[in-house]
Amino acid sequence: MFKRFISGLLLVALMAGISPIQIAIAEDDPQVVTVTVQQTLTLSVATSTLGALTPGAAVSATSTATVSTNSLTGWNLKIKRDSATSTVTLTTDRDTGIPDFTAWDPTANGNAGNATSTLADVAAKFSFHVQNTETTAAMYSTTWWGANDTDGTAKYAGMPTASQTIATRADYAGTAQKVEYKLRVDAPATQKSGAYDGTLTMTALVNP
Amino acid sequence: MRKTIFFLSIFLFIVVWLFTNSFPIWLNPRTPPKVQEAEAVLAMPSFVQCGSGTGAAGAISPALPATKSVDDIFLLFLETADQVITIAGSNGGTWTEVLNSPQSAAGTTRLTVFWSRYNGTQGDPTTSDSGDHQVGVICGYSGVTTNGNPWDVTSGGIDTVSDTSGSIPGATTTGANRLIVIVGAGDDDADTPITGAVNSSLASISSARANAETSLGNDGGVTVFDGQKSSAGGYGATTLTYTGATTKGMMTIALKPRDPTYAQSAYRFFENDDSTQVGAIMTAVQDATTSLVFAAQAFRLRMLLHIGLDLLSLNGENFKLQFVGKGTGTCDSPSGGTPSIYTDINGATIIAYNNNITPGDNQALTATTTDPTHNGDTIVNQSYEEANNFTNSVARIPSGYDGKWDFSLKDNGADTDAFYCFRVVTSGNVPLTAYNVYPEIKTSAAASISLSLSTTTVFFGDLAPGVPNIVSATTSVDVTGASNGYYLSVKRDSATSTVTMTTERNTSFPDFTAWDPTANGNAGNATSTIADITGKFAFRIQNASTTSNYSTTWWGSNDIDGTAKYAGFPTASQKIMDCSACTSGITFTAIKYRIDSSLTQKNGAYDGNLTFTALVNP
Numbered sequence: 109m110f111k112r113f114i115s116g117l118l119l120v121a122l123m124a125g126i127s128p129i130q131i132a133i134a135e136d137d138p139q140v141v142t143v144t145v146q147q148t149l150t151l152s153v154a155t156s157t158l159g160a161l162t163p164g165a166a167v168s169a170t171s172t173a174t175v176s177t178n179s180l181t182g183w184n185l186k187i188k189r190d191s192a193t194s195t196v197t198l199t200t201d202r203d204t205g206i207p208d209f210t211a212w213d214p215t216a217n218g219n220a221g222n223a224t225s226t227l228a229d230v231a232a233k234f235s236f237h238v239q240n241t242e243t244t245a246a247m248y249s250t251t252w253w254g255a256n257d258t259d260g261t262a263k264y265a266g267m268p269t270a271s272q273t274i275a276t277r278a279d280y281a282g283t284a285q286k287v288e289y290k291l292r293v294d295a296p297a298t299q300k301s302g303a304y305d306g307t308l309t310m311t312a313l314v315n316p
Numbered sequence: 317m318r319k320t321i322f323f324l325s326i327f328l329f330i331v332v333w334l335f336t337n338s339f340p341i342w343l344n345p346r347t348p349p350k351v352q353e354a355e356a357v358l359a360m361p362s363f364v365q366c367g368s369g370t371g372a373a374g375a376i377s378p379a380l381p382a383t384k385s386v387d388d389i390f391l392l393f394l395e396t397a398d399q400v401i402t403i404a405g406s407n408g409g410t411w412t413e414v415l416n417s418p419q420s421a422a423g424t425t426r427l428t429v430f431w432s433r434y435n436g437t438q439g440d441p442t443t444s445d446s447g448d449h450q451v452g453v454i455c456g457y458s459g460v461t462t463n464g465n466p467w468d469v470t471s472g473g474i475d476t477v478s479d480t481s482g483s484i485p486g487a488t489t490t491g492a493n494r495l496i497v498i499v500g501a502g503d504d505d506a507d508t509p510i511t512g513a514v515n516s517s518l519a520s521i522s523s524a525r526a527n528a529e530t531s532l533g534n535d536g537g538v539t540v541f542d543g544q545k546s547s548a549g550g551y552g553a554t555t556l557t558y559t560g561a562t563t564k565g566m567m568t569i570a571l572k573p574r575d576p577t578y579a580q581s582a583y584r585f586f587e588n589d590d591s592t593q594v595g596a597i598m599t600a601v602q603d604a605t606t607s608l609v610f611a612a613q614a615f616r617l618r619m620l621l622h623i624g625l626d627l628l629s630l631n632g633e634n635f636k637l638q639f640v641g642k643g644t645g646t647c648d649s650p651s652g653g654t655p656s657i658y659t660d661i662n663g664a665t666i667i668a669y670n671n672n673i674t675p676g677d678n679q680a681l682t683a684t685t686t687d688p689t690h691n692g693d694t695i696v697n698q699s700y701e702e703a704n705n706f707t708n709s710v711a712r713i714p715s716g717y718d719g720k721w722d723f724s725l726k727d728n729g730a731d732t733d734a735f736y737c738f739r740v741v742t743s744g745n746v747p748l749t750a751y752n753v754y755p756e757i758k759t760s761a762a763a764s765i766s767l768s769l770s771t772t773t774v775f776f777g778d779l780a781p782g783v784p785n786i787v788s789a790t791t792s793v794d795v796t797g798a799s800n801g802y803y804l805s806v807k808r809d810s811a812t813s814t815v816t817m818t819t820e821r822n823t824s825f826p827d828f829t830a831w832d833p834t835a836n837g838n839a840g841n842a843t844s845t846i847a848d849i850t851g852k853f854a855f856r857i858q859n860a861s862t863t864s865n866y867s868t869t870w871w872g873s874n875d876i877d878g879t880a881k882y883a884g885f886p887t888a889s890q891k892i893m894d895c896s897a898c899t900s901g902i903t904f905t906a907i908k909y910r911i912d913s914s915l916t917q918k919n920g921a922y923d924g925n926l927t928f929t930a931l932v933n934p
Contacts (some may be wrong), residue, residue, distance in 0.1 A: 134765065134929055134930060134931040134932070135765050135766055135767040135929070135930050136767070136927055136928065136929045137767045137768065137769050137772075137791075137927070137928045137929075137930075138772070138809075138925050138926065138927050138928075139769055139771070139772055139773070139774060139789070139925065139926040139927070139928060140772060140773045140774070140923060140924070140925055140926075141773075141774040141776070141814060141815050141909065141923060141924050141925070141926060142773060142774070142775050142776065142815070142921065142922070142923040143776035143777070143779050143785065143815055143825070143911055143921075143922045143923070144776075144777065144778050144779060144920065144921045144922070145778075145779050145781065145825075145913050145917050145918065145919045145920060145921075145922060146778050146779060146780050146781065146919060147919040148780075148781050148915050148919070150915070176915055176916065178781065178913075178915065178916050178917055178918050178919040179919055180918055180919060180920055280918050282916050282918075283916065
């Protein structure tokens, strides 16, 4: 029966004019491609102008640092003031500065930082706060800078003389990251009148 | 002084000759006679000699001719009183009765004819005793075929009316140059039984070659004549004039000439060409085996047949070409090949006739300077052949010359790496006289292909985002027996992207749009706009260093950015090069890899695999 079936199949095949089986003759060769994408990091910041300051009436200004990096381990943003005297000094008398609030130390209080949400603490002083509003969520630390930007909750710190981390993340971000910070200055009534300025240095650094 | 006058006279003669219309020095004929080329043409069979006739009441022993040579044909003519006679003693020879013998005039006379091919040692035969009497004579003929019966046709007639006039019916010869032997017998014992033979169809009818008579018994005698029939065809009745009134038995015997001999004498293989001309030579020297390069390859065989012994008249013989698988034997004695025996070639055999479009079968071939030759023999060009049978349809071939034929052939599914031999035989399957050479081919090796890459790793090294890196590599493909060439295709192995992050395989590196050679009406979808491939991985085939079939349509007319076209690696193999002309040997395809990273591409090591495939075109 099986033979009959095979014979029949052959006959049908022949009648149908089945073409001979073509055996493809080919050879494959694999090739490995390797490339190492180097690390990149770019930081851009803008100048902040606080404008005219009336002693006893604090003024503030916000600015944004934008960081792009392809780092897999993330990065951190540090800040420091360049003058050992104070963040801003009298343009015509560099020994005269507006007092800074206590320098930011992120390691203080068991890494909770030493920023304050008490406005009285930063009265008549130069201070700063990392804003919740425009800062990329992954970069914002509520422990360091308060749950929001509302005075009384928002935490302020003084500019350190040595770079201290103000924002950080430990993973890869496929897009540019923003850190918005608010500079706040208030002068005592005795503060010498005149123009004050100073420079801050922000450093973005990929995590090792 | 005499010398001066002599040279002055010569000078004047030359001047006058030059300035007086250069009167011809040679006057008659006006041009020197042309040297005529002599052709060795054997005549038709010729009469040599007859032995002495003899007659007796008992058995007789007619004498062989005194002059004779091996292969001469003897005809023994016997007359009896219409009684059966045989060869009782052959004396070392072989005697056979001739077709249409005997011719018996009832009760009175009978003509019986035997023939023998002289073997160089045989002696006079002895007949039987037929009864009343027997009389006979043996005549010898040279130049007769050495194969088989010596006659082409015979005819016979009787006449029971006793008178002096006899008529032998004619016959139709199948070839040229027949010697028609005419013999008549009667019951009359005249010294010259027959005085003359007349036949307007025959030339040069001889006088009586032999007379044999006896007065014993009822008397009897025979007379032998011959005439010539140079062309094939019919000859009419022959009229015999007897000396005395008698009844009669008569015959004509058309002796065939010696056959030309045919020998395969030389050959050469050529590339095919769609004309009666051939392509390039396939061997540096003639009479050499050639190897086909790829399957189904067409080729040409030009072969000489040396003609010996006799002229091969126009269309004188029908031949056919055969082939055999040589196997483990020789062309002369093949063993175990396919086919195992010499087989007629036709359009469907595994070595087949190749039907070229332009020339027709049997057209006159066009000779080349590289055609085979044979010991300086004159070559008589014949025909281009793409089917069996063939003949010398262009010109006759004199003895000592060689005829040349041109066979259009092809590998039609023959075994790979196998040897095949060729021979010519007559259309009646009779082998040629000699095969001094056998054309022989080796079919191509089984189609094979090997692919190698100049580098197994495309190493880009460190890639600074925004700054493209370039790496080049080359594929090397070695093919044999690929009648339609090969093509090269490529694919990436990862569905994610060509390269992915080594430590995080789902992190891709963007590829440019996957290559699709069929896009845009088979123009492909590569781009020449660099902005398109910015921040992506792309590749292209380079014009420079590519020795296979570079496609300007697919990859741009040159390698300069802005003109050069780039594509992305596809996930399924796609053709990137197709070279139908790359039938054998090594060809190269240069590949350029271009990778460019965006600023946000995760930093780190990436890798991936590509697979190149070289495939023989079907």
